[in-house]
């Protein structure tokens with residue numbers, strides 16, 4: 326199967342792919358909040374009809390000057406994703422996956438209200454913001 330290999334300074338850090346998936350969209354995201362963190366996740370296209378899923382393969386600190394490279398490869402062995410619900414769940418302070426707002430990432434335990442949907446969740450703050458946008462556009466009172 327086709328997979329995406331991520332190397333840092335020439336060293337293989339992960340091989341992202343899924344034998345059960347027909348295809349992927351990979352997103353390599355580098356966030357800098359103090360330390361720089363590289364984050365690779367994918368949006369899976371299932372072979373059979375059903376809901377698509379998200380999976381995370383890499384969450385890695387990177388330092389200034391390090392070289393990150395991506396390579397498409399053909400392989401039978403891929404790494405198992407670490408998280409499979411990146412858009413609907415986040416890790417709490419104990420490192421456990423918990424339902425979270427798909428818009429702002431607020432955990433269910435930190436939200437006053439989290440409305441859970443089939444493919445996403447929304448908290449009270451984001452609901453209020455979305456309502457405000459609708460009011461400004463004349464689509465709600």
Ligand SMILES: [Zn+2]
Pocket residue numbers: 426427428429430431447448449450451452
């Ligand atoms: Zn929110």
